[in-house]
Amino acid sequence: MKVREFLCKKRKTMQFEQILQYTFSGLSTGAIYALIGIGFSIIFTATGIINFAQGEFVMLGGMLTLFFLEVLKLPLWAAIPSAVAVSALAGLLFERLAIRPLRQPTPLNLVIVTIAGSILIRGLAMLLWGKDTHAIPPFTGDEPISIAGATILPQHIWILAITLLIIAVNKFFFYHTISGKAMRACSYNRRAAGLVGIDVHRMVLFSFVISSVLGSLAGIIVAPLTMTAYDVGIMLGLKGFCAAIIGGMSSGMATVVGGLILGVLESLGAGLISSGYKDAIAFIILLLILFIRPQGLFGKAESERV
Amino acid sequence: MLRLKNINTYYGKVHALKNVSLHLGEGEIVTLIGANGAGKTTILNTISGVTPAGGGEVLFRKEPVTTLTPDRIVKYGISQVPEGRQVFKPLSVEDNLELGAYLRYRSREDRSAIRRDMAQVFTLFPRLEERRRQLAGTMSGGEQQMLAIGRALMANPKLLLLDEPSMGLAPLVVQEIFRVLERLRRENGVTVLLVEQNAKAALKLADRGYVLETGKIILEGPSEELRENAEVKRAYLGKDKKEIWER
Numbered sequence: 066m067k068v069r070e071f072l073c074k075k076r077k078t079m080q081f082e083q084i085l086q087y088t089f090s091g092l093s094t095g096a097i098y099a100l101i102g103i104g105f106s107i108i109f110t111a112t113g114i115i116n117f118a119q120g121e122f123v124m125l126g127g128m129l130t131l132f133f134l135e136v137l138k139l140p141l142w143a144a145i146p147s148a149v150a151v152s153a154l155a156g157l158l159f160e161r162l163a164i165r166p167l168r169q170p171t172p173l174n175l176v177i178v179t180i181a182g183s184i185l186i187r188g189l190a191m192l193l194w195g196k197d198t199h200a201i202p203p204f205t206g207d208e209p210i211s212i213a214g215a216t217i218l219p220q221h222i223w224i225l226a227i228t229l230l231i232i233a234v235n236k237f238f239f240y241h242t243i244s245g246k247a248m249r250a251c252s253y254n255r256r257a258a259g260l261v262g263i264d265v266h267r268m269v270l271f272s273f274v275i276s277s278v279l280g281s282l283a284g285i286i287v288a289p290l291t292m293t294a295y296d297v298g299i300m301l302g303l304k305g306f307c308a309a310i311i312g313g314m315s316s317g318m319a320t321v322v323g324g325l326i327l328g329v330l331e332s333l334g335a336g337l338i339s340s341g342y343k344d345a346i347a348f349i350i351l352l353l354i355l356f357i358r359p360q361g362l363f364g365k366a367e368s369e370r371v
Numbered sequence: 372m373l374r375l376k377n378i379n380t381y382y383g384k385v386h387a388l389k390n391v392s393l394h395l396g397e398g399e400i401v402t403l404i405g406a407n408g409a410g411k412t413t414i415l416n417t418i419s420g421v422t423p424a425g426g427g428e429v430l431f432r433k434e435p436v437t438t439l440t441p442d443r444i445v446k447y448g449i450s451q452v453p454e455g456r457q458v459f460k461p462l463s464v465e466d467n468l469e470l471g472a473y474l475r476y477r478s479r480e481d482r483s484a485i486r487r488d489m490a491q492v493f494t495l496f497p498r499l500e501e502r503r504r505q506l507a508g509t510m511s512g513g514e515q516q517m518l519a520i521g522r523a524l525m526a527n528p529k530l531l532l533l534d535e536p537s538m539g540l541a542p543l544v545v546q547e548i549f550r551v552l553e554r555l556r557r558e559n560g561v562t563v564l565l566v567e568q569n570a571k572a573a574l575k576l577a578d579r580g581y582v583l584e585t586g587k588i589i590l591e592g593p594s595e596e597l598r599e600n601a602e603v604k605r606a607y608l609g610k611d612k613k614e615i616w617e618r
Binding site: 243246247249250253254256257258259260261262263264 | 419440442445450460473476477
């Protein structure tokens with residue numbers, strides 16, 4: 066009898082600890098999805114395009130950091146900004162060479178071009194760096210920290226901290242600087258933005274650069290946990306897209322919350338049901354949102370204000 | 372100050388402006404009247420560089436500005452208040468005004484000059500100051516029109532192009548807005564090109580007027596003259612009919 070009680074209790078605490086553990090790791094992957102999702106929504110609000118190449122910038126972040134670390138033997142603190150800078154340049158070239166020259170920029174054409182761009186970038190990465198999976202060393206060791214029976218890695222804390230910082234910077238840029246306000250103005254009313262002298266083309270270019278920076282940063286901070294390869298962009302990109310859809314394609318907190326919800330549900334589902342369903346969960350959520358609330362989970366409040 | 376010479380503008384294959392020539396003197400208020408689709412808005416957009424002319428020349432202070440992009444035109448000192456106000460609805464009143472001065476921020480102009488101009492907009496339209504933190508989209512039509520004018524003024528223009536500022540507004544609000552235009556001319560020497568459907572109010576305010584019909588200027592002259600013109604009366608002031616009816 067006693068043994069049974071003991072076992073029962075033990076199972077309960079086990080379960081609690083497990084859930085906490087899954088939640089922690091879910092939050093950190095969710096933060097990554099949020100960053101990628103914000104990248105999607107920035108370009109979407111600026112141009113009305115869903116940039117399916119967004120995931121490739123995530124891949125570029127990780128792979129370029131690796132390149133700077135291993136090939137050029139730079140220290141980590143130098144490799145990261147260099148990787149971000151090169152990714153930003155790639156984003157700029159992508160807009161200039163693939164998006165802007167389009168003769169008939171209908172949404173469908175633009176989306177197809179971004180898909181083509183993503184395949185091209187992925188192919189180039191494969192030719193350059195091969196098909197192997199690589200690991201980036203964690204930023205500050207891999208000594209696990211235990212919190213209330215769950216353990217987290219220092220990298221998890223890095224991910225959450227950097228994500229919070231980026232979100233804060235992002236918010237400041239869009240709400241308190243003239244360039245950020247101009248970008249928002251462009252997305253709300255292109256014609257009027259042109260008439261006050263805002264160069265709409267330049268704002269579109271900016272939006273691509275900003276989202277490639279966000280994407281590459283996401284790819285860099287997640288690489289020590291999940292490894293990186295030429296094709297990690299596909300899945301991460303789709304998950305980020307999911308986060309943006311949950312958030313109703315708004316670049317604010319809604320997408321962040323969307324990413325976190327997605328990350329936690331995915332991690333709980335993988336842990337408690339089966340890890341085989343991890344990706345399926347994300348896409349079931351995506352489909353449900355598109356069926357039931359295509360304006361996003363928090364879409365109502367937003368649409369009233371517009 | 373502004374001179375259009377034989378302007379021809381096309382929307383695809385549609386010939387929207389046919390050999391339009393007009394001029395504005397420094398400090399003048401000139402109105403363009405005409406029916407829907409006559410090409411009034413197209414003239415403003417051609418000046419602003421939104422739909423550049425396919426032929427002819429636009430001269431601003433004797434310099435050709437025919438093919439410049441909208442942002443360069445604003446830099447030259449020509450601001451447009453577009454039809455339907457087109458304020459940035461999800462942004463605050465203050466942000467809207469700041470964006471009006473976007474190019475001045477970009478050229479690193481002294482912030483205090485920009486703030487001074489914002490204060491001036493607030494003295495012209497005290498209601499905007501009361502609502503400076505409110506989102507533009509939540510204001511009434513008249514207030515949005517004031518904001519649209521204020522935003523254009525923030526660029527510090529020499530020439531203001533207004534597209535149907537009275538549209539959908541109560542007569543009292545229209546009066547208030549037209550008084551501000553007069554005050555701007557008197558105090559700041561701003562030149563105004565006013566496009567209006569409300570020909571009566573526009574001809575009362577303006578010094579001169581042009582009458583546009585299917586892309587061509589068919590009449591021009593001082594406002595008093597146009598007001599007395601039988602053709603204008605019949606087509607745009609709706610006078611004749613009433614008189615017949617009264618008789």
